[in-house]
Amino acid sequence: MAAAGVVSGKIIYEQEGVYIHSSCAKTNDQDSLISGILRVLEKDAEVIVDWRPLDDALDSSSILYAGKDSSSVVEWTQTPKERPHRGSEHLNSYEAEWDMVNTVSFKKKPHTNGDAPSHRNGKSKWSFLFSLTDLKSIKQNKEGMGWSYLVFRLKDDVVLPALHFHQGDSKLLIESLEKYVVLCESPQDKRTLLVNCPNKSLSQSFENLLDEPAYGLIQARLLDRRKLLWVIHHWKKIKKDPYTATMVGFSKVTNYIFDSLRGSDPSTHQRPPSEMADFLSDAIPGLKINQQEEPGFEVITRIDLGERPVVQRREPLSLEEWSKNIDSEGRILNVDNMKQMIFRGGLSHSLRKQAWKFLLGYFPWESTKDERTQLQKQKTDEYFRMKLQWKSVSEEQEKRNSRLRDYRSLIEKDVNRTDRTNKFYEGQDNPGLILLHDILMTYCMYDFDLGYVQGMSDLLSPLLYVMENEVDAFWCFASYMDQMHQNFEEQMQGMKTQLIQLSTLLRLLDSGFCSYLESQDSGYLYFCFRWLLIRFKREFSFLDILRLWEVIWTELPCKNFHLLLCCAILESEKQQIMEKHYGFNEILKHINELSMKIDVEDILCKAEAISLQMVKCKELPQAVCEILGLQNSEVTTPDSDTGEDENVGMTYPSSTFHSNTLPTLAASGARDDSPTHISVPPNVSRLTPA
Numbered sequence: 001m002a003a004a005g006v007v008s009g010k011i012i013y014e015q016e017g018v019y020i021h022s023s024c025a026k027t028n029d030q031d032s033l034i035s036g037i038l039r040v041l042e043k044d045a046e047v048i049v050d051w052r053p054l055d056d057a058l059d060s061s062s063i064l065y066a067g068k069d070s071s072s073v074v075e076w077t078q079t080p081k082e083r084p085h086r087g088s089e090h091l092n093s094y095e096a097e098w099d100m101v102n103t104v105s106f107k108k109k110p111h112t113n114g115d116a117p118s119h120r121n122g123k124s125k126w127s128f129l130f131s132l133t134d135l136k137s138i139k140q141n142k143e144g145m146g147w148s149y150l151v152f153r154l155k156d157d158v159v160l161p162a163l164h165f166h167q168g169d170s171k172l173l174i175e176s177l178e179k180y181v182v183l184c185e186s187p188q189d190k191r192t193l194l195v196n197c198p199n200k201s202l203s204q205s206f207e208n209l210l211d212e213p214a215y216g217l218i219q220a221r222l223l224d225r226r227k228l229l230w231v232i233h234h235w236k237k238i239k240k241d242p243y244t245a246t247m248v249g250f251s252k253v254t255n256y257i258f259d260s261l262r263g264s265d266p267s268t269h270q271r272p273p274s275e276m277a278d279f280l281s282d283a284i285p286g287l288k289i290n291q292q293e294e295p296g297f298e299v300i301t302r303i304d305l306g307e308r309p310v311v312q313r314r315e316p317l318s319l320e321e322w323s324k325n326i327d328s329e330g331r332i333l334n335v336d337n338m339k340q341m342i343f344r345g346g347l348s349h350s351l352r353k354q355a356w357k358f359l360l361g362y363f364p365w366e367s368t369k370d371e372r373t374q375l376q377k378q379k380t381d382e383y384f385r386m387k388l389q390w391k392s393v394s395e396e397q398e399k400r401n402s403r404l405r406d407y408r409s410l411i412e413k414d415v416n417r418t419d420r421t422n423k424f425y426e427g428q429d430n431p432g433l434i435l436l437h438d439i440l441m442t443y444c445m446y447d448f449d450l451g452y453v454q455g456m457s458d459l460l461s462p463l464l465y466v467m468e469n470e471v472d473a474f475w476c477f478a479s480y481m482d483q484m485h486q487n488f489e490e491q492m493q494g495m496k497t498q499l500i501q502l503s504t505l506l507r508l509l510d511s512g513f514c515s516y517l518e519s520q521d522s523g524y525l526y527f528c529f530r531w532l533l534i535r536f537k538r539e540f541s542f543l544d545i546l547r548l549w550e551v552i553w554t555e556l557p558c559k560n561f562h563l564l565l566c567c568a569i570l571e572s573e574k575q576q577i578m579e580k581h582y583g584f585n586e587i588l589k590h591i592n593e594l595s596m597k598i599d600v601e602d603i604l605c606k607a608e609a610i611s612l613q614m615v616k617c618k619e620l621p622q623a624v625c626e627i628l629g630l631q632n633s634e635v636t637t638p639d640s641d642t643g644e645d646e647n648v649g650m651t652y653p654s655s656t657f658h659s660n661t662l663p664t665l666a667a668s669g670a671r672d673d674s675p676t677h678i679s680v681p682p683n684v685s686r687l688t689p690a
Contacts, residue, residue, distance in 0.1 A: 009043025013176040017167030018051065019147075020126050034126055038163060040176050047180050049152070050129035051163060128160055132180055138193045140170065187402060303508065303621070308613040311605050314345035316547075322351055330369025332358070343556040346547040352466045359553040360479040362472070376471070383471045386445040387438065404444070407452045411440045414457040422542055424465050435464055439474045446478060453488040456481070458537040462546055487533050498532045499525055501627045502563050508624055509567055509610065513574050521584045527591040528566050535562060544600040551604060557611050558629035568606035569598060 018038040036053045130152070139151040148169040152160045163170075174193070177183065186192040321341065325333045332338055347355050357363040362379075363372050390404065398405055415436045419425045425432045439460060444451045459480055464473040486494025502525055507514045517523045530538060535552065537545055552562050573594070577587060614620060614628060624630075 009041040009048065011039055012042055012047070012179075013040035013173055014038070015165070015168070015173065016054075017165070019164045019166055020051075020161045021164060022126065022161075035166075036126075038173070040132075040173070047132040048129055049132060049135070049177075052127040052129075126161060130154060130160075132177065135181070135195050137186070137195060138174070138177075138183070139189075140191045140193070142191065190402065303617065303619050305509070305613050305617045308609050311609050311612070313601055313605060314341070316346045316348045317341045317351060317355075318348050319351050322355065330372070331367070332365050335365045339554040339556060343551055343554040347550050349546075352546065352550070353468070353472075356463070356466060356476060356550065356553075357472065359550060360476045361482075362475045362479050379475050380471045383442065383474050387442045389445045390441050403448075403451065407444045408441065410454065411437055411444075411452050411457070414452075414454060415440070418457040419461045419465075419542065422461075422465070425461070432464065435470050435473070436460060439464065439470060439477060442474060443477065443481070447481070450481075450485065450488060455534050456488065458534045459484065462537075462542065462549065465542075466546065484535070495529065495532060498563065499528070501560065502528060502532075502566050504621075504623050505563055505567050505627060506570060508614070508621065509571065510574065513570075513578065516578055517587070520582070520587060522587050527588050528570075531566055531569075532562070536565070539595050539598060540600055541596055548600055548604070557608070557615075558627075560627050560629070561607065561611070563627065564607040564610050565603055567610055568603045569594070571610075572603070572606065 015038045016035075018036055020034045020036065022034055034053050036051050039048075039050045041048045041050060134154050134156075135152060136155045136157070137153045139153070141147075141149045147164045147166055148171075149162045149164040150170050150173070151162045154160070165173075174183065182196050183193040186194050317338075322338070325338055327333055342355065342359070358365055363375070367375070393401070393404065398408075415433050418433075418436060424430075425436070436457060440452055440457060443456075460473070460477045463476045463480065464470075467473040467476060481488075484494070486492075486497075488494075503514070503523070506525070514523060517525070536548060540548055548565075552565075555561070573590065576582075577590065580586070582590060611628070614624065615630070620630070
């Protein structure tokens, strides 16, 4: 609606010497440059952008207000008498960008609740103000082309006259607006900033978790403006480097949001159990993690899983053992047994260069040596054809390919901070960094739809370190990305699924711990996000991650073994978290500080033991069976109609156990290869990866 009086409120930004150029013709018309004051004001939880001529600064009768009320929408009307005659030379001027001001003027739609105000003079017709919620985009001038100027476009596609900043530039205004709205560069025109635009890739995978919900709280006027400034400031610091920024900063941001939600009433300090799940659900559409007790659900979570076996790991698979399982033509003789040995102990480092190609699917397990040699030749040709595609793009071409520019920029930034403490990548002009860059750029040609997303360099780094070959590293990386692809897609479907599955497993293992996490707004397990996104890459030392990944790649005892690893880590930290009564902030901080402090062998033992414990359970819920890849299940669940105990008809991969015995961990905790036995129940026949 039109303002009834002078707009008052807290001034966030104010700048004099902001002009509207009402005419581009070189005449003596005094109205050709209209000087005014531009303000951003905060009033009644609403942010207003207000510009008016200097002599109208105290009179709002002529202000045009573009609000949500359809009766106050600004229209454009042709005014032929105002059209100046312009020569052809003007068409090439940068001022043609705001030339439309000369051919149109504002006209107010008739008001339903009163007459439209009349203009007192020629300048007052240019006055305008609008709510920030109605802003659609901001167009900026070309760098180095005259005065800095901005053009505001509203959501109803009304384009306001260009505002020229004769005193200083427009950067401070943009910074002020960014405290209240998210601005991002348009894919079609980098000079145009879109307001609250959706993120286009998971390079913002971490920042996505709060951007939209926080904005929703702002729009709903639930977030205190004074705290908002602090939230935005710290959240942007996290967004700049989501992988290295500490969880402490994140927890402080979320804490301010929650404090605003709680208010000052002590009775509101206990958040509803479903509130945090709803908050994350808004951030990741489709994510539903149960935070409430439902009929039958609590009974399932209290299933007695029985005693958990304590297992141990063997020595890494040696080159000698590997060679014994290869025939004269180079075929692997007993693939299941080979995978079992890798799962049990990992690989000796000298063997990784060979074995990883099989584990990742680059080499077929059944292939001969000659077939693999031929495959490598074919893949080498294919790789360099793709590499040539981006290498041959000229600077002029790249200027017209914003996606390729964006990919290159992000890759260069990430490569320069990937594993730089590792000798393979340390120092300036390191050839390892050049190869990282080239492989990632080539992957953009291989999968241009996905391109490059922040975090992918973390997955490539260990592969290149082991392969020491550009082509082999690329194809191993491409195979690994086939497994991890959904983690990096815009919709984050892989992350949604894994967080839900992890919540299901953890609830079965320890419903009390789950309830505690939920009481601290942590039941949605966001603190595991980084673990899942890049497969623990930042949680273990570089050498430990080599061991961990090769074990996971065996897909034993199931494809979701990494979720059991998460359960094992959380279970190890449960006592400290609960006994010290950690809240939301402390849990985030504690989990983040586990980085580089986790014993990889211990966690692998615990995760395997959890798997064996679950397989032995006769009342395993169907949802858990599906996560663990248990098929042909006839498991009795508490809500079954029969209520009878039935045998568990589950399947394990034949390679999981070489026999029906398992070695146990010696009392001292040291490795013990003696055949101490733990019997596998006879009703457990085989576990097949889902």
